[in-house]
Amino acid sequence: MSEPTHAHPVDPERVAHARSRLPSRDEAAQLTSVLSLMADPTRARVLFALDMVEELCVGDLALALEVNEDAVGYALRLLRTAGLVVNRKQGRVVYYRLADGFPEPLREHCLRQLIVLSQTPVPDEL
């Protein structure tokens, strides 16, 4: 079924309207690459924590989230290589914080809004 049966739209007007102001596949891919970084419990909570307390070292982060250091290590690795967090080394302790360029809308509208969402959940009718 993968090939385009149904060559002509049922509602051409709506199709055109949707097409006109829709992110391209590339734009969407770029957007979702950020989203999928937040779409993991550990990473999301790391971001929440850093949004609240400015700066935390790896071990304290593990304590705060109650996960092992492997988990935070991996989470931080991905967030770091994506440029969403930055680190600062002092002695043998490494402190992490949100990157300066951390997308402000993401922080304002998603991080903080979603923390509310997480208290008052979703429909979930199944």
Place this chain on the structure above:
Amino acid sequence: MSEPTHAHPVDPERVAHARSRLPSRDEAAQLTSVLSLMADPTRARVLFALDMVEELCVGDLALALEVNEDAVGYALRLLRTAGLVVNRKQGRVVYYRLADGFPEPLREHCLRQLIVLSQTPVPDEL
């Protein structure tokens, strides 16, 4: 290394502060289950499209997004079973729309904000 070396926090105050108002692992999981549904180019664009034009049938959705019907089919299957979209069958055509209970903050603050984000991208320094 997975076991908790480093039993005592470096900055106990910040750890406590972070811990106090942090989503639990369960809350975070619930939240990220929604996020990971949006964290896919096809699904995200499906949601964008439905947010704009109210209602579209499967074939038109495939046309608008320029993807094959298998892709939209799979995307809609997941969004549907998660309760984020609903469908209405008229003849042999199936129309989809965002569910009534579609999380309003998600729609307002994320969908619409993120479409802006997708135009003016992220730091991405690597």
Place this chain on the structure above:
DNA sequence: GTGCTACCCGTAGATCCGTACGGGTATGAG
């Protein structure tokens, strides 16, 4: 120097996810 701590990296194994394919049902046209 030895040893411990805080963290990082690379890799193997399990698991999850998306795609493609074959086939099925129901509606409508002729």
Place this chain on the structure above:
DNA sequence: CTCATACCCGTACGGATCTACGGGTAGCAC
């Protein structure tokens, strides 16, 4: 009735992703 359309489902396969582990380095204590 037969046939095409619009859509759905189940499954198999390839690729991505997460976890756990072994091992490495830099800083500090002694």
